[in-house]
Amino acid sequence: MKYSFMSEKKNHQIEKNDIVTITIEDISNNGEGIGKYNGYTLFVKDTVVGDVAEVKVIKAKKTYGYGKLLSLVSPSPDRVKARCPIARQCGGCQIQEMSYESQLRFKEKLVVNNLERLGGILPCTYELEPIIGMEEPWHYRNKAQFPVGVDKNGRIVMGFYAGRTHSIIETKECFLGDPVNEQILAMVREFMEENHVSAYDEEKHTGVVRHVLIRKGFHTGQIMVCIVINDEKLKSSEKLVEKLYKFAGMTSISISVNREKTNVIMGNTIKTLWGKPYIEDIIGDIRYQISPLSFFQVNPVQTEKLYAKALEYAGLTGKETVWDLYCGIGTISLFLAKNSRKVYGVEIIPQAIENARENARINGIENAEFFVGKAEEVLPEFYEREMKQTGQKPTADVIVVDPPRKGCDEVLLQTIISMEPKRVVYVSCDSATLARDLKFLREKGYEVKKVQAVDQFGHTVHVETVVLLSQRKPDDVIEVEIELDELDLTSAESKATYKEIQEYVLKEHGLKVSNLYISQVKRKCGIEVGENYNLPKSKDSRQPQCPAEKEKAIKYALEHFGMI
Numbered sequence: 347m348k349y350s351f352m353s354e355k356k357n358h359q360i361e362k363n364d365i366v367t368i369t370i371e372d373i374s375n376n377g378e379g380i381g382k383y384n385g386y387t388l389f390v391k392d393t394v395v396g397d398v399a400e401v402k403v404i405k406a407k408k409t410y411g412y413g414k415l416l417s418l419v420s421p422s423p424d425r426v427k428a429r430c431p432i433a434r435q436c437g438g439c440q441i442q443e444m445s446y447e448s449q450l451r452f453k454e455k456l457v458v459n460n461l462e463r464l465g466g467i468l469p470c471t472y473e474l475e476p477i478i479g480m481e482e483p484w485h486y487r488n489k490a491q492f493p494v495g496v497d498k499n500g501r502i503v504m505g506f507y508a509g510r511t512h513s514i515i516e517t518k519e520c521f522l523g524d525p526v527n528e529q530i531l532a533m534v535r536e537f538m539e540e541n542h543v544s545a546y547d548e549e550k551h552t553g554v555v556r557h558v559l560i561r562k563g564f565h566t567g568q569i570m571v572c573i574v575i576n577d578e579k580l581k582s583s584e585k586l587v588e589k590l591y592k593f594a595g596m597t598s599i600s601i602s603v604n605r606e607k608t609n610v611i612m613g614n615t616i617k618t619l620w621g622k623p624y625i626e627d628i629i630g631d632i633r634y635q636i637s638p639l640s641f642f643q644v645n646p647v648q649t650e651k652l653y654a655k656a657l658e659y660a661g662l663t664g665k666e667t668v669w670d671l672y673c674g675i676g677t678i679s680l681f682l683a684k685n686s687r688k689v690y691g692v693e694i695i696p697q698a699i700e701n702a703r704e705n706a707r708i709n710g711i712e713n714a715e716f717f718v719g720k721a722e723e724v725l726p727e728f729y730e731r732e733m734k735q736t737g738q739k740p741t742a743d744v745i746v747v748d749p750p751r752k753g754c755d756e757v758l759l760q761t762i763i764s765m766e767p768k769r770v771v772y773v774s775c776d777s778a779t780l781a782r783d784l785k786f787l788r789e790k791g792y793e794v795k796k797v798q799a800v801d802q803f804g805h806t807v808h809v810e811t812v813v814l815l816s817q818r819k820p821d822d823v824i825e826v827e828i829e830l831d832e833l834d835l836t837s838a839e840s841k842a843t844y845k846e847i848q849e850y851v852l853k854e855h856g857l858k859v860s861n862l863y864i865s866q867v868k869r870k871c872g873i874e875v876g877e878n879y880n881l882p883k884s885k886d887s888r889q890p891q892c893p894a895e896k897e898k899a900i901k902y903a904l905e906h907f908g909m910i
């Protein structure tokens with residue numbers, strides 16, 4: 347590692363505005379490169395693992411800081427030139443300068459690491475299927491929501507938010523979205539200028555047009571435009587319709603009123619100005635109606651692969667009772683319905699459930715039933731009601747969950763466990779909350795069998811994951827016992843020395859543990875530690891007991907070394 351004018355400084359003296367040269371060795375969950383300067387960790391946006399970079403420290407905390415990339419001393423072999431000229435400023439993409447191959451490696455590692463670090467799930471305990479990448483990682487999004495505002499000269503700007511801010515960067519051409527977006531935006535801008543319709547000012551909470559939502563059915567070519575406004579109605583809206591309705595594929599033009607001071611983009615209601623209140627698209631052989639407020643996966647090509655995997659993991663034979671929680675417009679539900687006896691879908695947005703029911707109807711599916719409400723309320727209520735009415739607890743063969751980023755509520759997870767499904771299929775867009783929820787399910791009798799990451803969001807740090815969990819059967823325990831019998835206990839015991847365990851715990855959890863504590867935990871886990879090793883001298887003598895946090899960390903280490 348080389349440094350510029352830092353020769354006199356010790357690592358802990360790193361200060362704001364220092365300039366250092368570092369090698370980028372890792373990548374954070376947000377896509378920032380991570381490098382060390384004499385042991386001091388720096389996070390640097392726009393760098394790639396393998397870069398040697400000259401960096402200016404812009405924020406210095408005690409043990410870590412943030413740097414700004416000044417220049418590349420030697421670029422990483424994984425580095426590529428960004429296609430988009432504003433890739434670094436725009437918050438839409440975070441890792442466009444990484445080759446697509448290395449993006450996939452990063453995403454898979456992110457999932458595996460989160461499962462291990464946050465869920466305590468060791469990679470050797472499940473089957474990791476190779477990440478499914480995109481064949482064409484550009485122009486894959488079927489939806490865009492452009493914020494509208496004014497620049498300092500009072501000119502209308504439409505585009506994307508700069509990373510972590512609400513300042514809008516004008517976009518000429520976005521490489522993730524469909525090229526029709528820019529043409530439609532230009533028409534909306536023209537309409538606003540010609541008819542003196544103002545743009546929203548977020549700080550003052552004044553002005554009218556807040557966002558433009560554009561969605562396109564990739565298979566059907568149908569287009570939806572929804573203008574989100576901070577007013578009860580859009581003046582001269584007929585002029586907007588006049589401009590847009592002849593555009594090839596235009597199917598639905600609407601407004602959504604959102605007068606709140608909020609980051610939430612859409613209002614609660616939609617008024618159709620022209621055409622249908624929805625567009626249609628096709629996944630597999632199912633046709634879906636999608637209204638502006640409904641969730642629909644943004645990458646239709648990868649979604650097909652994602653749902654196929656969810657269906658495969660569900661292992662249906664046609665006889666099962668299945669729940670699809672967080673079902674949106676019934677996308678996964680209808681796939682499941684074709685292969686099972688009965689599917690129940692639950693979703694919080696009423697318009698999405700309207701779509702789901704209609705989608706079942708237009709596809710001739712009669713064995714799907716949908717409920718509006720929070721999954722964590724609908725399922726427990728259903729459970730209680732059935733118990734009261736029939737005196738028996740309701741069960742399910744398979745339960746699929748596909749929650750938003752915050753994951754599942756514990757009340758819901760508990761009800762899932764009570765319903766004793768043979769399999770749970772967890773579809774997740776945030777592997778951190780996924781890990782938390784899997785930990786809970788594992789503690790209550792489920793085991794993680796298979797994990798599949800699917801890249802739905804190339805050039806961003808996001809990744810979708812499908813996990814198959816199955817109910818641990820009593821048989822499994824017997825199996826393990828047989829294996830244990832065959833195991834040479836002395837070799838299990840000698841897998842890691844006390845010193846190795848101490849080092850592992852320190853490295854992974856930052857905790858120092860004594861030999862005494864390790865022996866206590868080993869004993870608790872049924873590992874032989876020698877009859878009198880570290881036992882109290884007499885029954886009355888007091889010995890410090892390993893605190894819970896350290897016990898947990900030691901158990902992870904024992905698990906890591908294959909000792910339990």
Ligand code: SAH
Binds near residue numbers: 673678693695
């Ligand atoms: N499975 C669907 C939707 C997944 S996105 C698909 O693949 O298209 C997550 C969905 O959960 C969204 O439709 C969102 O509206 C819904 N949602 C969010 N919180 C919820 C809750 N507490 N209960 C039920 N649905 C919820």
